Amino acid sequence: MTDMVLPSESNPLNNLFGGELLARMDRAASIAARRHSRRITVTASVNHVAFNRSVPLGSVVTVEATISRAFKTSMEVYIDVWMEDRFSGERIKANEAIYTFVAVDDAGIPTVVPELVPETALEKERFAGALRRKQLSLVLAGKMKPGDATELKALFMDS
Numbered sequence: 395m396t397d398m399v400l401p402s403e404s405n406p407l408n409n410l411f412g413g414e415l416l417a418r419m420d421r422a423a424s425i426a427a428r429r430h431s432r433r434i435t436v437t438a439s440v441n442h443v444a445f446n447r448s449v450p451l452g453s454v455v456t457v458e459a460t461i462s463r464a465f466k467t468s469m470e471v472y473i474d475v476w477m478e479d480r481f482s483g484e485r486i487k488a489n490e491a492i493y494t495f496v497a498v499d500d501a502g503i504p505t506v507v508p509e510l511v512p513e514t515a516l517e518k519e520r521f522a523g524a525l526r527r528k529q530l531s532l533v534l535a536g537k538m539k540p541g542d543a544t545e546l547k548a549l550f551m552d553s
């Protein structure tokens with residue numbers, strides 16, 4: 395999803411307002427989740443956002459959202475944000491985020507999504523870490539007991 399940064403979307407330092415970027419990322423992630431599941435999808439959680447670089451007014455910003463892993467009814471969506479250098483056209487990574495979306499039926503009840511098979515090295519790396527991030531998100535939301543978070547425990551045991 396490519397768009398410009400306009401004055402009404404900027405902060406007093408003339409950089410893109412964080413909430414505007416969150417909305418753009420949510421929109422792109424929602425489209426990716428909908429395309430994967432062919433269902434209505436809702437944002438269940440925002441697991442990680444890193445505003446590593448500010449995005450100046452007038453920038454051309456591209457938000458790329460891809461499903462990194464599909465679970466039973468939920469999907470992890472990885473979002474990479476790029477800005478384009480005005481003169482060279484080179485793309486610079488500005489930010490990234492990880493959202494969880496859930497596919498639901500017309501009554502809002504979670505419904506099963508198709509499996510996702512990672513192919514590239516990056517896809518495989520993101521796929522492998524997704525269960526750990528899901529468990530962390532569920533623990534933080536009070537929806538999973540820390541003792542049941544097997545992937546998280548393995549992370550601390552191995553280090």
Ligand SMILES: CC(C)(COP(=O)(O)OP(=O)(O)OC[C@H]1O[C@@H](n2cnc3c(N)ncnc32)[C@H](O)[C@@H]1OP(=O)(O)O)[C@@H](O)C(=O)NCCC(=O)NCCS
Pocket residue numbers: 436437438439465466467468469494496498502504528531532535537
């Ligand atoms: C998201 C929602 C459908 C989940 O409903 P629920 O009753 O918790 O359903 P479940 O417990 O069956 O969870 C459904 C899936 O979401 C996952 N999930 C729920 N909360 C989560 C969280 N905080 N982090 C990560 N995953 C989460 C569950 O693990 C489960 O995944 P799985 O089926 O792939 O294993 C429900 O909370 C909802 O409708 N929320 C509002 C969504 C919304 O309006 N978003 C826009 C905000 S403005």
